[in-house]
Amino acid sequence: MNISIRQLFGRKPKSSSIAKQRLKLVITQDRFDVDDRVMTRLHHELAEVLAKYFEFSANSVKMDLKQEGNSYILVADFPYTKFHETNMRQ
Amino acid sequence: MGKVIVVTSGKGGVGKTTSTANLGTALALLDKTVAVVDADVGLRNLDIVMGLESRIVYTSMDVIEKQCELSKALVRDRRVDGLMLLAASQKNNKDDIQPEQMKAICDKLRTTHDFVLIDSPAGIERGFSNASAGADEAIVVTTPDVSAIRDADRIIGLLQNARIEPINLVINRFSPQLVGNGSMMDQADVLDILNIDLIGVVPEDSAVITSTNRGIPLVYEDGSPGAQAYMRIARRLTGQRIPIHSFEQKGLLNNIVNWFTRKR
Ligand SMILES: Nc1ncnc2c1ncn2[C@@H]1O[C@H](COP(=O)(O)OP(=O)(O)OP(=O)(O)O)[C@@H](O)[C@H]1O
Ligand SMILES: [Mg+2]
Numbered sequence A: 001m002n003i004s005i006r007q008l009f010g011r012k013p014k015s016s017s018i019a020k021q022r023l024k025l026v027i028t029q030d031r032f033d034v035d036d037r038v039m040t041r042l043h044h045e046l047a048e049v050l051a052k053y054f055e056f057s058a059n060s061v062k063m064d065l066k067q068e069g070n071s072y073i074l075v076a077d078f079p080y081t082k083f084h085e086t087n088m089r090q
Numbered sequence B: 001m002g003k004v005i006v007v008t009s010g011k012g013g014v015g016k017t018t019s020t021a022n023l024g025t026a027l028a029l030l031d032k033t034v035a036v037v038d039a040d041v042g043l044r045n046l047d048i049v050m051g052l053e054s055r056i057v058y059t060s061m062d063v064i065e066k067q068c069e070l071s072k073a074l075v076r077d078r079r080v081d082g083l084m085l086l087a088a089s090q091k092n093n094k095d096d097i098q099p100e101q102m103k104a105i106c107d108k109l110r111t112t113h114d115f116v117l118i119d120s121p122a123g124i125e126r127g128f129s130n131a132s133a134g135a136d137e138a139i140v141v142t143t144p145d146v147s148a149i150r151d152a153d154r155i156i157g158l159l160q161n162a163r164i165e166p167i168n169l170v171i172n173r174f175s176p177q178l179v180g181n182g183s184m185m186d187q188a189d190v191l192d193i194l195n196i197d198l199i200g201v202v203p204e205d206s207a208v209i210t211s212t213n214r215g216i217p218l219v220y221e222d223g224s225p226g227a228q229a230y231m232r233i234a235r236r237l238t239g240q241r242i243p244i245h246s247f248e249q250k251g252l253l254n255n256i257v258n259w260f261t262r263k264r
Helices: A002-008 A015-032 A036-050 B016-029 B046-050 B060-064 B099-112 B126-132 B146-161 B176-180 B187-194 B206-214 B225-237 B252-261
Strands: A062-068 A071-077 B003-008 B034-038 B083-086 B115-119 B137-142 B167-174 B197-203
Touching: A015 A062, A015 B146, A015 B187, A036 A062, B003 B016, B003 B099, B003 B126, B016 B034, B016 B046, B016 B083, B016 B115, B016 B137, B016 B167, B016 B225, B034 B046, B034 B099, B046 B083, B060 B099, B099 B115, B099 B126, B115 B126, B126 B146, B137 B146, B137 B187, B146 B167, B146 B187, B167 B187, B187 B197, B197 B225, B206 B225
Parallel strands: B003 B115, B003 B137, B034 B083, B034 B115, B137 B167, B167 B197
Antiparallel strands: A062 A071
16 A cells, blocks of 8 residues: 555655565574574484384485465474384373 | 673674773763773774773783783773773684683673673674673664664574573664665664664764774763763663653654654
């Protein structure tokens, strides 16, 4: 709405508002950009916990950060071959 | 017990050294005892900005290497009571000092001074870890441009991880004219992005440059807008509650709206 009125009068948006918009975007990205070392550690720790319940081969595991709009999603794929049923009863 | 405050930024050249020199002097003018510490090992500047360069004999490196006592390495500023400078070594580099060694120096200084201000080097590496190692609080200096603000956000994240708080923001080189015509972000924009507390706005002021040329911190002559801005920040650091000065040259209506919507 704001923009369309401006366009009607043929005015360019202020460079300060462009700066603010661009900064907001890049800073959200910066803040969610997880350190590779942290991801590797998380990967190992998750695998350790899941190994108590499932059987899976270490090299089939995939972990990824995905961006959807303004939020980030941690996606982890642990394809398993077997469920350790006995652990459930303990 | 005094407070240790690291003055830092991420991006270089935004006014850390200028701010450390002026806030240190301003706090001493307010009758506080102050030690300013140059943590920019290898690229020392605080001594020359403060006009004390000819009196440096020992540096923090000498203290760390036990070549001299800390009290002997401190240079007393003769123009005001209670202000001391600990210079950085110019011939060493940042990796020659360990964070724990800086922390030990800060912990000693806080027993004898109300405020210990650390002038941090730019960057997020070793120089920053050394400068922030002994700090309780931080002042992040930024200019209102995209690169400085982005880097300030990175530094704020690192300070938060290190559990250093409060983290207060100084917006430096603010230009009311540029904000007025829409070519510079105003303080509300910067705060909206960085989301930390603002402790002051320092305008672009040519008196900063002339006072640096002379080696006489701006705040000794309380007339320029820059000097007044630094004096207000120093008062806030001592706990006085002073409203944030508005440099913006907007209409009366806008000022009224700003007053109601300002961040407290
Ligand atoms: N408010 C101001 N108005 C005008 N000039 C300024 C202002 N603040 C700083 N400057 C100038 O900007 C330059 C850089 O300032 P300063 O050395 O304090 O930055 P710094 O952050 O310590 O830099 P570095 O990262 O290299 O240590 C200096 O020439 C200084 O005089
Ligand atoms: Mg500096």
